[in-house]
Amino acid sequence: MDIARALRQSNPKLSRFDPMSRIIAFDDFDDGFCGWTQLVGNYEHTLDSMLPGYAQHTQPQLSNLANWDSGTHGAFDGNYALKIQTRPKKGAQNVALKRLTFREPGPIRLEFYFTFKPEATELRLSETDVRSVGFLYDLQTGFEKGGSRVMPHVRFLNASDGVHLQKWQTKSRTTAIKPLGTEGKTVTHYHLAPTDWEDLPGGEQKLCYNEIPTKVNWHYVRYDFDLRTMRALSLRCNDREWDISGVDPIVMPAMRNLWCMLNICFFAEADTDKRTLFYVDSVCLSGEFA
Amino acid sequence: MMRQCVTAVVSRNETWTGSAASEPYECGWAGEAIVWLRCLSAKGKLAAARARVQISPDGMRWVDEGTKLKFPAKEGALTHARIAHFGNFLRVVADLPKGASAKILFTLTLKE
Numbered sequence: 001m002d003i004a005r006a007l008r009q010s011n012p013k014l015s016r017f018d019p020m021s022r023i024i025a026f027d028d029f030d031d032g033f034c035g036w037t038q039l040v041g042n043y044e045h046t047l048d049s050m051l052p053g054y055a056q057h058t059q060p061q062l063s064n065l066a067n068w069d070s071g072t073h074g075a076f077d078g079n080y081a082l083k084i085q086t087r088p089k090k091g092a093q094n095v096a097l098k099r100l101t102f103r104e105p106g107p108i109r110l111e112f113y114f115t116f117k118p119e120a121t122e123l124r125l126s127e128t129d130v131r132s133v134g135f136l137y138d139l140q141t142g143f144e145k146g147g148s149r150v151m152p153h154v155r156f157l158n159a160s161d162g163v164h165l166q167k168w169q170t171k172s173r174t175t176a177i178k179p180l181g182t183e184g185k186t187v188t189h190y191h192l193a194p195t196d197w198e199d200l201p202g203g204e205q206k207l208c209y210n211e212i213p214t215k216v217n218w219h220y221v222r223y224d225f226d227l228r229t230m231r232a233l234s235l236r237c238n239d240r241e242w243d244i245s246g247v248d249p250i251v252m253p254a255m256r257n258l259w260c261m262l263n264i265c266f267f268a269e270a271d272t273d274k275r276t277l278f279y280v281d282s283v284c285l286s287g288e289f290a
Numbered sequence: 291m292m293r294q295c296v297t298a299v300v301s302r303n304e305t306w307t308g309s310a311a312s313e314p315y316e317c318g319w320a321g322e323a324i325v326w327l328r329c330l331s332a333k334g335k336l337a338a339a340r341a342r343v344q345i346s347p348d349g350m351r352w353v354d355e356g357t358k359l360k361f362p363a364k365e366g367a368l369t370h371a372r373i374a375h376f377g378n379f380l381r382v383v384a385d386l387p388k389g390a391s392a393k394i395l396f397t398l399t400l401k402e
Contacts, residue, residue, distance in 0.1 A: 032294050032296070033296060038299070040302075047302065047303040047330065048303065050303070055302070055303060058299070058300055058301075058302075058313055059298040059299055059300060059315070061298075061315060061316045061317065062316070062317070062319050063316050064316075064318060064378070066316070066318070066347075066348060066349070066378055066379075067348065068347065068348035068350065068351075080319065083316060085313070085314075087313060119349070119350065120348075120350075121350060
């Protein structure tokens with residue numbers, strides 16, 4: 001194992017990550033979208049049946065962070081990052097996700113580098129135009145395990161109604177589950193509703209926003225979760241780490257077609273009528289299994 | 291290396307009226323694109339509706355690229371245009387007659 005660690009640490013792309021023993025996915029967006037796509041809401045017979053929160057979603061983009069005043073900023077490494085872009089409306093959201101299943105219900109670690117900015121439509125600092133950026137897992141136990149769907153949510157609440165809050169939050173509840181259509185096979189719920197976010201104790205954190213809306217700095221996140229107990233373990237962002245083992249994820253009864261689901265989502269929310277731009281480069285998902 | 295090819299659904303079930311525009315889409319990695327407009331449902335007289343492709347240096351300021359495409363004026367209609375040399379940002383705009391509207395699916399097929 002020391003050899004494996006030495007090999008990882010000598011690889012410039014992986015050396016900035018601290019993965020568990022097995023790398024499940026390593027997504028560098030210079031290689032393309034790597035399986036990251038838009039979260040499309042559920043529907044039956046007509047797209048009109050999709051909840052409005054999902055209907056607003058659009059395709060993620062491969063961005064070189066091009067700016068009107070200073071040209072291409074580039075990504076953490078190479079030229080391209082994954083960009084999740086909201087519509088230019090207060091409260092607008094967008095979600096990108098990668099859909100996997102798991103083979104070993106044990107500890108997993110999500111690591112990624114991120115940055116965010118509002119669209120630079122004004123010559124102002126604009127530090128409160130982004131409401132939040134965040135991530136979540138959408139999980140379900142194996143069929144034989146009886147069954148829960150589990151959705152741990154984490155967001156960095158940057159601002160709300162113009163107040164610069166800069167704190168981490170989690171969520172333990174979703175909206176009521178509603179049937180869709182007429183066939184009795186599809187349901188929906190809106191887990192990214194603005195309600196039910198709770199402050200992570202001690203979760204205030206000042207990030208490096210920089211000094212105009214076209215300069216970005218990349219930040220590191222590490223999130224540990226145990227698929228056996230279906231509970232989070234810890235959250236780290238840059239130089240801060242929190243024990244979040246006491247934080248309850250959203251839990252609901254298992255759904256009929258989602259066994260062993262392991263979906264990872266990134267989401268962005270706007271706090272003003274400007275597009276929020278959430279960039280990720282790159283992502284490493286690892287697990288502890290033989 | 292195989293060439294990258296990506297389908298991006300930029301506008302899904304959006305109701306377009308008057309002067310409408312898609313969300314901007316950054317795709318400078320692609321050397322060619324096909325712009326697809328599909329009408330999911332239509333209201334009013336859309337025969338005079340027009341659509342065109344726009345490009346941008348920054349995703350915020352837009353000019354006509356020069357390509358025009360038919361607006362899909364009836365439910366189920368699908369129109370397209372092939373473009374290349376478009377820089378980094380693409381969008382489609384349309385002018386619909388007063389009183390008319392259409393639900394649109396706007397798709398980009400992008401290839402290196």
